[in-house]
Amino acid sequence: MFKAIVSSGTLRAALDSVSVLVDECKIRLEEDELTIRAVDPANVGMVDLSLSAAAFESYEADGGVIGVNLTRLEDIAKMADADQLVQFELDEETRKLHIQIEGLEYTLALIDPDSIRQEPDLPDLDLPATVVVEGRDIDRAVKAADMVSDHIALGVDVDEEVFYVDAEGDTDDVHFELDREDLIDLSAGEARSLFSLDYLKEMNKALPKDGEITIELGQEFPVKLHLEIAEGQGQVTYMLAPRIQSD
Amino acid sequence: MFKAIVSSGTLRAALDSVSVLVDECKIRLEEDELTIRAVDPANVGMVDLSLSAAAFESYEADGGVIGVNLTRLEDIAKMADADQLVQFELDEETRKLHIQIEGLEYTLALIDPDSIRQEPDLPDLDLPATVVVEGRDIDRAVKAADMVSDHIALGVDVDEEVFYVDAEGDTDDVHFELDREDLIDLSAGEARSLFSLDYLKEMNKALPKDGEITIELGQEFPVKLHLEIAEGQGQVTYMLAPRIQSD
Amino acid sequence: MFKAIVSSGTLRAALDSVSVLVDECKIRLEEDELTIRAVDPANVGMVDLSLSAAAFESYEADGGVIGVNLTRLEDIAKMADADQLVQFELDEETRKLHIQIEGLEYTLALIDPDSIRQEPDLPDLDLPATVVVEGRDIDRAVKAADMVSDHIALGVDVDEEVFYVDAEGDTDDVHFELDREDLIDLSAGEARSLFSLDYLKEMNKALPKDGEITIELGQEFPVKLHLEIAEGQGQVTYMLAPRIQSD
Known part of the structure; x- marks a missing residue:
């Protein structure tokens, strides 16, 4: 059983944060929240999202799992303005999701969850540095x-108490530095890791420009990015595996 | 003889409503109005436009017919802001149309009207349902x-007194419904017909989002769409042939 | 030695005016101004730019010459908002240019000036007509x-005291005319020359729409276009060779 009403804006923020990594995913419809965990095909980037029942206008679920085409679901959500409501009702028998937006009804065929890549476990890492x-x-x-x-x-x-970003090209270099004054918060610890820019570019698309992002970093370790969506009623965590430093 | 002055906004609304179906057309320069009728190459969609002399700042004509490249004429109209005036003067001898927009003079070679697809007759259909x-x-x-x-x-x-739209895909469906309250007007009669979306998408481009559209519908019959342009001084009618229902 | 601070807006106006003609150029870092002269590969269009030290927030130079990739430098300048400051410092030993924009440091590899096309001389022509x-x-x-x-x-x-533009196509023609009233200034002299539209289209991209452009014209002679940038602290002159009139 799944019946819910949510603003298009909240829905889109949630979907966008996952669709930067995968095209389809499982959605767990827990009693008090909706959760998504997904990993990209190369096993490099992961996302863990939870959206509390409180983020919805109304929410009823009993622990089912559905598989969805995220691109399609995003297109449907875009049919509504950010503050318009989107209504969901799952038909358990036909395995179709009925989606209503002011007079418009979209019947979405679901994907068999077993045919979707397995959900990853996001390891609990004890990373030495945290930057906000x-x-x-x-x-x-x-x-x-x-x-x-x-x-x-x-x-x-x-020593310098700065968070920095380095990129070295064949001829040109970029160095970006934020000190305590520029940062919202810094809990310094020795940390430096190299990442694929392709993944970070995709994740960056889903980061709110005027929102707070918490970065957990280590020494040649994965990075974790935490952000809130839905005015704090939703949490997104990205984890990105490091590249081996070649120098 | 043809001499006229019209705002770029009015000119563009008129041209756009025809150019969604054809690239070139005949324009009839009647004494009291300008009219265009055209049908697409596949004979599926038709348009009938009349623009009263009152829609122009000034208008003089004596019943001639000219053939024009619509794309080109639209490009010229776009050289002016919506409220700037566009001035036309036909040179009967050279068969060129002189078009002036504030210091800019464009000399447009006309197309021989006989080389343009024949104008269609829009049949007078007695369609059972009308929706606004x-x-x-x-x-x-x-x-x-x-x-x-x-x-x-x-x-x-x-029975339900609703106007509806149905689209059935291979896996997903869309159903859209407007009842008396959502509609500006409804004169109900049994009606349902299937249409090519390609044509409706093109016609939709020329429909003012905040304007009233009158839809006449029948049972496996063509649909007619009526709209006004130029603050009621111009009328556009589209007719679209139905597709054969295959189920 | 070269150390300077300039607003991103001023920097971009200067770079854009040169990049419409060439992808790389020499920049002369004179004591009291920065100058660029460049000609396109076909030797048809030239640009001469000078940006006074007064256009900068701070400026120190001693007459050096550097070679730069303009496209790259424009991309860097775009990282800043128009009123943000861009800081330059030349490292003479490594021949790299350090560019800073609020915490972001870009290290740009310079190009050997000897590998860049020679700077042209813009001839001092005595052109009979001047139009503003x-x-x-x-x-x-x-x-x-x-x-x-x-x-x-x-x-x-x-005789008519007008500046005009003519373009003749295979079927259609364009004529554009501005008289004394439409012009900011006119010093009339017999003048008419034909130019490649490709070059003028590129130069047009760098002309401020709401700025004054001074045009010097002759009879089958090059045209010169003068404009100011950086609120009068910078001057740009374009020169475009005429095409041979074929009629």
């Missing part, structure tokens, strides 16, 4: 790095 | 249908 | 001409 920045700073760093390279180093300098 | 809707509702229905199918059924349910 | 127009009028003329032809005649009619 505005989304727009990540956006600037990613765009600048993209001008010179296809990978990017994220690091924290404990 | 806002352009934005047609826009929504067409865009939603386009997500799942390449054809679309338009119908009226006499 | 708004950039938007050149924009209109160029766009209209582009609808019918790939070349464009610019001329001054001494």
Whole structure:
């Protein structure tokens, strides 16, 4: 059983945060929240999303799992303005999801969850450095790095108390640095890891430019990015595996 | 003889409503109005436009017929802002149309009207259902249908007193429904016909989103769409032939 | 030695005016101004730019010459908002240019100036007609001409005291005329020359629509276009060679 009503804006924020990594996913319809966990085909980037029942206008579910085409679901959500309501009702027998937006009814065929890549476990890492920045700073760093390279180093300098980004190209380099004053928060610890820019560019698309992003970093370890959606009623965590430093 | 002055906005609304179906057309320069009738190469969609002399700042004509390249004429009209005036003067001898927009003079070579597809007759059909809707509702229905199918059924349910749109895809379906309250007007009669979405998508481009569209419908019959342009000084009628229902 | 701080807006106006003709150029870092002269590969269009030290927030230079990739430098400048400051510092030893924009540091590899096409001399021509127009009028003329032809005649009619533009296509023609009242200034002299529209279209991109452009014209002679950037602290001159009139 699944019946829910949610604003198009909240729905789109949730879907967008997952669709930057995968085209289809399983959605777990728990009693008090909706959750999605997914990993990209190369096993490099993961996302873990939870959207509390409180983020919905109304929400009823009993623990089922559905498989959806995310691109399609996003297209449907775009039929509504951000503050218009989207109504869901699952037909258990036909395995179709009925979606209503003011007079418009869309019947979406679901995907067999067993045919979708298995959900990953996001490991509990004890990462030494934590940085809180505005989304727009990540956006600037990613765009600048993209001008010179296809990978990017994220690091924290404990002595200088700065969070930095490095990208080294064949001829040109980019270095971006934020100190305590520029950062929302910094809990310094020795950290530097190299990442594929392709993945970070995709994740960056789903980061709110004016929202707070918490970055957990280690020494040649995965990075974790945490953000809130739906005015704090939803949580998204990205995890990205490091590339081996070749120098 | 043809001499006229018209606002770029009015000119563009008139040209756009025809250019969604054909690239070139005959324009009849009657004494009291300008008229265009055209049918697409496949004989599926027709348009009938009349623009009263009152829609012009000034208008003089004596019944001639000219052939024009619509795309070119639209490009010229776009050189002016919506409220700027466009001045026409036909040179009968050279068969060129002189078009002036504030210091800019464009000399347009006309097309021999005999080389243009013959103008269609729009049959006087006695269609049982008439629906008046806002352009934005047609826009929504067409865009939603386009997500799942390449054809679309338009119908009226006499008992429920609703106008509806159905599109059936291979896996997903779309159903859109407007009742008396959502509609500007409804004169119910049993009606349901299937149409090619390609044509309706093109016609939709020329429908004002905030304007009234009158839809005449029948049972496996052509649909007619009526709209006004130029603040009621111009009338456009589209007619679209039905597709044979294959079920 | 070169150290300078300039607003992104001023930097971009300067770079854009040169990049419409060439992808890389030499920049002369004189004591009291920065200058660029460049000619396109076909030797048809030239640009001469000078940006006074007063256009900068701070400026120190001692006459060096650097070679730069303009496209790359424009991309970097775009990382900043128009009123954000861009900081330059030349590292003479590594021949790299350090560019800073609020915490972001870009290290740009320079190009050996000897590998860049030689700077042209813009001849001192004594052209008989001078016209001062708004950039938007050149924009209109160029766009209209582009609808019918790939070349464009610019001329001054001494008797009528008008500046005119003519473009003749295979079937359609465009004529654009500005009289004393439409022009900011006119110093009439017999002048008419034909130019490649491709070059004028590119130069047009760098002309401020609401700025004054001074046009110097002759009889089958090159045209010169003068404009100011950086609120008068920078000067740009374009010179475009005429095409041979074939009629």
